[in-house]
Amino acid sequence: MATQTNTIEELANREYKYGFVTDIEADSAPRGLNEDIIRFIAAKKNDPEWMLEWRLKAYRHWLTMKEPTWANIHYPPIDYQNMIYYSAPKQEKQPKSLGEVDPELLRTYEKLGISLAEQERLTGVAVDAVFDSVSVATTFSEKLKDIGIIFCAFSEAVQNHPELVKKYLGSVVPYSDNFFATLNSAVFSDGSFCYIPKGVRCPMELSTYFRINAAETGQFERTLIIAEEGAYVSYLEGCTAPMRDTNQLHAAVVELVALDNAQIKYATVQNWYPGDKDGKGGIYNFVTKRGKCAGVNSKISWTQVETGSAITWKYPGVILQGDNSIGEFYSVALTNNYQQADTGTKMIHVGKNTRSTIVSKGISAGHGSNSYRGLVKILKNATNARNFSQCDSLLLGDKCGAHTFPYIELKNTSSTMEHEASTSKIGEDQIFYCKQRGLSSEDAVNMIVNGFCKEVFRELPMEFAVEAQKLLGVSLEGSVG
Amino acid sequence: MLEIRNLHAGVQGNEILKGISLKVNVGEVHAIMGPNGSGKSTLAQVLAGRETYEVTQGQVIYEGKNLLEMAPEDRAREGLFMAFQYPVEIPGVTNTYFLKAGLNAIRKHRGLEELDAIDFLSLVKEKMKLVGMDESLLSRHVNEGFSGGEKKRNEIFQMAVLDPKLAILDETDSGLDIDALRIVADGVNKHSRKDNAVIIVTHYQRLLNYIIPDFVHVLVDGRIVKSGGKELALELEEKGYDWLKDEAENVTVNAQESS
Numbered sequence: 104m105a106t107q108t109n110t111i112e113e114l115a116n117r118e119y120k121y122g123f124v125t126d127i128e129a130d131s132a133p134r135g136l137n138e139d140i141i142r143f144i145a146a147k148k149n150d151p152e153w154m155l156e157w158r159l160k161a162y163r164h165w166l167t168m169k170e171p172t173w174a175n176i177h178y179p180p181i182d183y184q185n186m187i188y189y190s191a192p193k194q195e196k197q198p199k200s201l202g203e204v205d206p207e208l209l210r211t212y213e214k215l216g217i218s219l220a221e222q223e224r225l226t227g228v229a230v231d232a233v234f235d236s237v238s239v240a241t242t243f244s245e246k247l248k249d250i251g252i253i254f255c256a257f258s259e260a261v262q263n264h265p266e267l268v269k270k271y272l273g274s275v276v277p278y279s280d281n282f283f284a285t286l287n288s289a290v291f292s293d294g295s296f297c298y299i300p301k302g303v304r305c306p307m308e309l310s311t312y313f314r315i316n317a318a319e320t321g322q323f324e325r326t327l328i329i330a331e332e333g334a335y336v337s338y339l340e341g342c343t344a345p346m347r348d349t350n351q352l353h354a355a356v357v358e359l360v361a362l363d364n365a366q367i368k369y370a371t372v373q374n375w376y377p378g379d380k381d382g383k384g385g386i387y388n389f390v391t392k393r394g395k396c397a398g399v400n401s402k403i404s405w406t407q408v409e410t411g412s413a414i415t416w417k418y419p420g421v422i423l424q425g426d427n428s429i430g431e432f433y434s435v436a437l438t439n440n441y442q443q444a445d446t447g448t449k450m451i452h453v454g455k456n457t458r459s460t461i462v463s464k465g466i467s468a469g470h471g472s473n474s475y476r477g478l479v480k481i482l483k484n485a486t487n488a489r490n491f492s493q494c495d496s497l498l499l500g501d502k503c504g505a506h507t508f509p510y511i512e513l514k515n516t517s518s519t520m521e522h523e524a525s526t527s528k529i530g531e532d533q534i535f536y537c538k539q540r541g542l543s544s545e546d547a548v549n550m551i552v553n554g555f556c557k558e559v560f561r562e563l564p565m566e567f568a569v570e571a572q573k574l575l576g577v578s579l580e581g582s583v584g
Numbered sequence: 585m586l587e588i589r590n591l592h593a594g595v596q597g598n599e600i601l602k603g604i605s606l607k608v609n610v611g612e613v614h615a616i617m618g619p620n621g622s623g624k625s626t627l628a629q630v631l632a633g634r635e636t637y638e639v640t641q642g643q644v645i646y647e648g649k650n651l652l653e654m655a656p657e658d659r660a661r662e663g664l665f666m667a668f669q670y671p672v673e674i675p676g677v678t679n680t681y682f683l684k685a686g687l688n689a690i691r692k693h694r695g696l697e698e699l700d701a702i703d704f705l706s707l708v709k710e711k712m713k714l715v716g717m718d719e720s721l722l723s724r725h726v727n728e729g730f731s732g733g734e735k736k737r738n739e740i741f742q743m744a745v746l747d748p749k750l751a752i753l754d755e756t757d758s759g760l761d762i763d764a765l766r767i768v769a770d771g772v773n774k775h776s777r778k779d780n781a782v783i784i785v786t787h788y789q790r791l792l793n794y795i796i797p798d799f800v801h802v803l804v805d806g807r808i809v810k811s812g813g814k815e816l817a818l819e820l821e822e823k824g825y826d827w828l829k830d831e832a833e834n835v836t837v838n839a840q841e842s843s
Contacts, residue, residue: 531635536672539632540686540742541660541693550685554676554725 131320132189138162141289144189148258148292151265161278161288168282174445175474175506176414178387181352187320188290231256231295231311243307253298254309257325260296267298271329275358275395275422283354283416284391287323291356294324299334299365308564310339313355321352328358330365332398337368337564350378350413355390363398363425368406370563375411382441382470385413392419393449396428396457404431405448406562410575413442418476420449423457423485430459433559437575438471438503447477447508452485452518461492464556466575467503474506481518488518496526497555499548549575585610585781586631586651586750591642593630599640600626602806608750611778615792615817616785618803619825624785625669627803628754631783632666633659646750660686661693663749667739667756674726679738680708682726683745690746711744715771733764740771751775752783757791769794789821802828 132143141162145155170181231254247254253264260268278288295311313324330336340357353375359367369392378385388411394403405419421430432448450459465473473496481488496505507524529551537547553560553572560568586608593601600623608614618624630637631644633656644651651659674682688698699707712719715737727735736756743751753772757765772795776782784795792800792814800816801808802825809828810816820828 530672532672533674535634535656536668536674537682537686538656539660539666539668540682540746541657541689542685543657543689546685546689550677550682551674554674557676 130191131187134187135184136162136186136188136290140188144290144292147189147191148261150261153265153269154261157272157278158289161285162290164279165282165285165289168285170282174416174476175472175508176416176443176445178350178414178443181350181387183286186352188323189292190320191292231309247305247307250303250306251300252303252305253296255296257294257296257327258292260327264296264298267329268296268327271327271358271360273358275360275393276356276391281391283389284356287325287354287356287391290321291323291325294326294355295328296326297328297336297338299328299330299336301331302333303331304334305336308337308339310341312341321354323353324355326355326357327360328367328369329360330362330367330401332363332365334362334365336366338370339564340369340371341374350385350387352387352389353412355392357390357392357419359392359394359403361394361396361398361401361403361428364400365398366402367394368404368562369394369419370406371408372563373407373409373411373415376413377411377442378413378440380440380469382413385442386411387414387416388412389414389416392417393422394420394430395422396425396430396454398428399425399454400427401425402429402431404429404433404562406431406433406559407435407446408556408559408563408575409434409436409444409446412444415442415444415446417446418449418478420451420478421459422451422453423459423488424453425457426454427456428454429457431562432459432461432463432477433562434463435466435556435559435575436464436473436475437466438468438473440469440471442469443472445474445476447475449478450480450490452479452481452488452490452515455484455486455488457485457488459488459490461490461494462558463492463494464559465494465496465505466499466552466555467496467505468499470502472504472506474508476508476510478510478512479520480512481515481520483514485515486517488515490518490520492520492522494522494524495555496524497552498526498528585647586783587643587645588631589643589645591627591630591639591644593626593637593639593642595637600637600806601630603642604803604806604808606801606808608781608783610749610781612799613776613782613784613795613797615795615797615800616783616803617787617789617800617817617820619829620787622803623806624787624803625754628666628669628752628783628785631659631752632656632664657689658693660746661690663690665743665746665748665751667736667743667751667753669755669758671727671730671735671739673728673730675728677726678723679726680704680722683708683742686742687746708745711741714744714774715741716767717741732759733761736760736768737764737771740768740775744771744775747775747780749780750783751780752785754785755787756784757786757788765791766794789817792817804828 132140138159141158145158244254276284278285297309299305311326328338359369361367375386375388396403403421407419409415419432423430430450436444436446438444447463448461461477463475465475467473475494477492479490494507498505505526509522511520529548533551534544534547537550552575588604588606591601591604592599604627616624626637630639639652684704691698717737727738730738739756756768760768769791772782797814800812800814802810
């Protein structure tokens with residue numbers, strides 16, 4: 104086997120595969136944050152007046168807020184005035200087709216394994232490529248339009264579909280929701296927008312690929328997905344960033360709205376730069392994701408595979424408002440070296456017969472710290488609501504940590520809740536058993552970890568599941584000695 | 585095929601194997617018997633490459649190579665198989681997937697083409713019959729929720745699929761009822777050929793009613809105190825191990841005198 108010749112040490116020092124920087128001229132905002140910067144961003148985006156007002160409202164509110172400290176994560180104070188809030192690759196004009204996109208950008212995505220040109224030809228997945236603060240290309244937009252689906256950059260939606268944006272923006276995550284979401288509301292620059300009309304089943308996977316390129320720049324994107332009555336959509340999100348020894352902030356907001364009988368599946372494979380093996384650099388991934396099952400019998404599922412970032416702070420939740428609606432959360436979070444993750448979900452049961460399922464798999468290796476934090480709230484009128492939670496932790500080595508913080512608020516006596524939790528260690532016994540059957544240490548650990556994550560991976564679309572498995576393998580390299 | 589010369593090994597300075605010498609030729613079946621704590625399992629584990637044990641002295645030559653210098657996975661790839669006394673559970677990984685990964689790692693090492701799913705499945709089906717294993721065990725997770733007997737049978741099944749040159753069965757008979765014992769023995773007998781070898785580590789003689797060994801060695805306190813043919817096993821059954829413990833002391837005295 105090829106891996107045989109690599110010593111564990113070599114593997115540990117292997118570089119983050121996506122750590123390159125694209126040399127492209129950028130159009131950036133000056134460092135710092137104030138109302139002028141927000142006006143600058145709004146002007147860049149050609150925002151209508153209402154959009155600017157919304158940003159300013161959020162900014163003014165943000166000034167009154169304090170950064171949360173309750174999470175089980177540790178980092179030096181972030182200087183919000185020493186950051187760049189907008190950076191976009193310079194382009195002559197907004198490209199109308201892929202042919203007009205800067206070839207340097209296309210090459211970047213190709214290097215990341217996402218050939219936009221090829222995506223255009225192959226059916227199956229439509230991609231919105233977000234580079235720093237802007238969406239650089241969206242494939243299949245035209246085809247999807249034929250069946251009434253709107254899939255475009257968020258900034259385009261603001262221009263072309265203001266009525267939809269106005270109606271739903273902030274309807275799930277209000278501008279005042281939390282410190283990072285509010286900051287995002289003030290300075291967000293782009294992201295994806297997706298609207299599936301009544302009764303339409305989206306024929307392909309939609310996806311957004313986020314890439315941070317510029318240094319000392321925060322990425323603040325916003326995604327809004329609306330599934331009208333009886334609509335269905337499956338959405339994928341992937342992310343990478345260059346290797347830098349300073350930390351970069353990524354504070355995104357994702358809002359999902361599912362109306363009567365609609366279903367949204369949202370999957371994330373997050374592979375932001377995690378920092379080096381000593382914990383230097385990496386992305387702070389402070390993200391607010393929430394879905395609202397607004398209609399009856401609607402369903403929203405979140406599946407996330409979090410392998411990157413220096414710090415992950417993320418709780419994709421579902422508000423189960425419509426009767427009989429279903430919320431699901433499947434998560435694999437891996438922390439290696441000095442990575443920290445405090446992640447979980449919020450399931451808010453409002454309607455009757457609402458159901459939620461939570462399956463969380465935390466893997467800690469090296470000096471990694473992994474916390475599951477979940478809230479299940481069953482309100483007074485949520486008769487016969489049900490929740491099932493399962494939180495499993497897997498430890499590799501003896502320097503890492505795993506924590507579980509389940510919060511439960513029950514206001515209805517007819518409801519049912521189940522919570523299961525386990526912590527296990529990859530045993531020498533398991534590894535030796537695999538080796539005795541001919542597998543290398545790395546293959547053994549990969550197999551054991553993937554087995555541990557199986558319940559989550561089977562929720563991912565096929566190609567994504569394969570990618571996620573590989574990613575876990577890469578992220579774990581060097582964690583066994 | 586295998587030659588063990590004066591092997592000493594232990595855990596954290598505590599010597600368990602105190603000078604074992606043993607030669608196993610191709611086509612032979614050896615039984616290693618002995619009372620609890622005599623070092624039988626340690627010997628099996630040391631041969632398989634378990635890192636917990638430290639080899640302090642001696643040599644093991646396997647097919648002309650220095651076995652002790654090989655990583656456990658390389659030993660497996662070179663055809664050494666150990667059936668575990670306590671097979672390990674791997675949640676979420678199906679038996680088939682696990683075995684296919686192992687088999688292909690071994691094949692790759694030998695320069696053979698890796699088997700695809702279809703070829704693998706037909707091989708597996710053929711071998712399943714050998715150990716009377718239920719097909720449902722294939723899609724179950726490795727040893728998870730298996731009964732004691734199922735786990736042991738699964739080990740023999742893995743042996744049948746991987747087709748090792750040297751199979752070491754570490755107390756595979758312990759905890760088996762008579763039917764399971766027969767099936768396991770049957771599997772081993774079918775596997776045993778002119779071109780491979782088997783070492784059976786066992787406490788009881790009863791497995792040897794079904795698998796007839798060419799040689800029986802008795803291990804007491806980390807040393808082989810007696811070797812003989814299959815009749816030795818019967819003698820042990822009759823007399824127990826105590827009479828050999830006295831011999832063990834003699835061996836110790838002799839060893840001390842000669843050193």
